[in-house]
Amino acid sequence: MSAWPAPFHAQPLNTSIRVPGSKSLTNRFIVLAALGDQPSVIREPLVARDTVLMVRALEAMGTGFEFYDNALFVYPGPLRGASIHAGLAGTVMRFLPAVATLANGDVEIDGDVAARVRPMDPVVRAIEQLDVLIDHGTNAAGQATLPVTVHGTGSVLGGRIGIDASASSQFISAMLLAAPRMESGLELRHTAGQIPSTPHLDMTVDVLRGSGIEVFTFPRDAGPVRPGHPAVRWLVLPGIPDVGNVEVEPDLSNAGAFLAAAMVTGGFVEIQNWPRITKQPGDQLRTILAQMGASVAMMAGRLQVKGPEQIEPIDLDMHDVGELVPTVAAVATFATGTSAIRNIGQLRGHETDRLSAITTELERLGGKAWVEDDDLFIEPRPLHGATLQTYEDHRMATFAAIIGLRVEGVSVENIATTSKTLPQFPQMWQDMVAGAAVVRANTADLPVEGPEGTASSPDPAPDNGATA
Structure with a gap:
């Protein structure tokens, strides 16, 4: 090239x-819409490699999607096993293992070559604490990496888990997004170090609350979160997310x-x-x-x-x-x-x-x-x-x-x-x-980079998530 x-x-x-639209918001809305029980409309979503990978992965797992007039229509369905490709997208490779705990069947997740060296250990260890069987790669330091296979049974009890998210706030967001569909919800505690990118955690909590899910956040185990006192513990009550009709910033x-x-x-x-x-x-x-x-x-x-x-x-x-x-x-x-x-x-x-x-x-x-x-x-x-x-x-x-x-x-x-x-x-x-005079992004007929730099259409047609 x-x-x-x-x-x-x-x-x-x-x-x-x-x-x-925002990639971070688009992918959070897509995940929560897929975990609902009625159709949702996500208006002005980002159409790019990371979001197309998310759509195709969840489509392979049983969610229906249509893209029409700059709106993404999401039709939830029972989650099933699938083999999916996460590219180099952190939100896909980290959010989907948590979602896969709710699927009935094995969900295999892999990505681009460079994705196999990105940190994955915290989300893998969190899933293990939920008593869900997960296989994974291992790096020289003994930490979990892609590829991973989550052996879902269709339900997760939930409960209390601890997680070290000092490498990425995405590990916490992953578990929080899946938490509403766990039978007893989830109490999650950050166990070590300083969490980076805490605005993304605030975003995750906002999206959950906007979808009707009750979320409580606590700094240092006492009192509500205040400016300058980031949360270290989250409590998500069980419920069914309802994204409804939402527009992406x-x-x-x-x-x-x-x-x-x-x-x-x-x-x-x-x-x-x-x-x-x-x-x-x-x-x-x-x-x-x-x-x-x-x-x-x-x-x-x-x-x-x-x-x-x-x-x-x-x-x-x-x-x-x-x-x-x-x-x-x-x-x-x-x-x-x-x-x-x-x-x-x-x-x-x-x-x-x-x-x-x-x-x-x-x-x-x-x-x-x-x-x-x-x-x-x-x-x-x-x-x-x-x-x-x-x-x-x-x-x-x-x-x-x-x-x-x-x-x-x-x-x-x-x-x-x-x-x-x-x-x-x-x-x-x-x-x-x-x-x-005015530079605009046209979301129609966009080329989207596929795995290892190939190109494909943004149309989220079924292909088991094998390409972007």
Whole structure:
């Protein structure tokens, strides 16, 4: 596959962008709709590799789906055994083993080659605590990995379990989403370390409550959760989720690359339909970019960012918003001094080791970045063109595109990996640089990257989840 020449545009941009729905919300709604007992409608869902993989996996397990007029219709059915492909999608490979405990039959889950090194141990150990038999791969450290096979019997008692989610909040979300259909619900306790990406846990709880499920959260085993006191224990009462008719918010993390374009060019970018209140981690870009010198305003549901003449360096703990680090790191590359992005060790277990990837690719450009413990430091230097690697990681692809706006001669290996969450990205980026007044994501007839970089249609036709 030839490298994609990243558009160079050192002059200020001026554009309005409309991004498609949130991947995190779309996949949570899909799972809960599949666990209901009546049809649901998910409007404006994200249509991308990760969400198509979720649809096809649950379809193979017995759920019916139709996509019509930018709405996904979900028809729950009895869950059965299946052989499914999770790609490199964390939500699919981690949520579905928990869902598979409720299936009547064996559910085999595997993914791309790179998926077999991503952390899976906590969700496997949680399932074992539920007295459900699960087979799994094992890495050199003795921890569970893909592939896994869950031997479902059609029901799970539930009860009390402990889980170490210090590597990813997805392990807790997985168990919480399946918990309502357990006979006695679930009491889940986080047992060690600091949980990363807690806004995603808040999102999971909100989606459960919005579907009629009672969820109680407790910090340090006493009293309700308060700001600054994250939950360490969750109690989910048994019930049947009712997603109903719901609309998915725009994906604010995907919007980050376009906001970064305003930063690095000193231009103006507006994101349409920015939610006034949201649990998405991407909402914190408003504060982060302002700290870096941007002028940020909300006007009639539109987030407007005006890039500064000089980008200010930051010293910021981003443990809770780790998915934003590649975007913020790209902006920090052009700051007036050294930036420190702290407490982000969990990025080593993302689609790739993002700490290593960011430092390697900046050095390839002639820049300087290094890691100390779990902190990333970026010292701005004059950069030159190069072909940047993406490591099959969509955030590294957009990281490279942001750099390319300011550095002539940057090309991006496998830009198609952006299909994981934003298949339209290359065209949207080119339209932005070309000066289109309004850049929109068209959800019709999107190519969706399949396993190992192949392409397939977003139509969720039955195929036992073997392809994306």
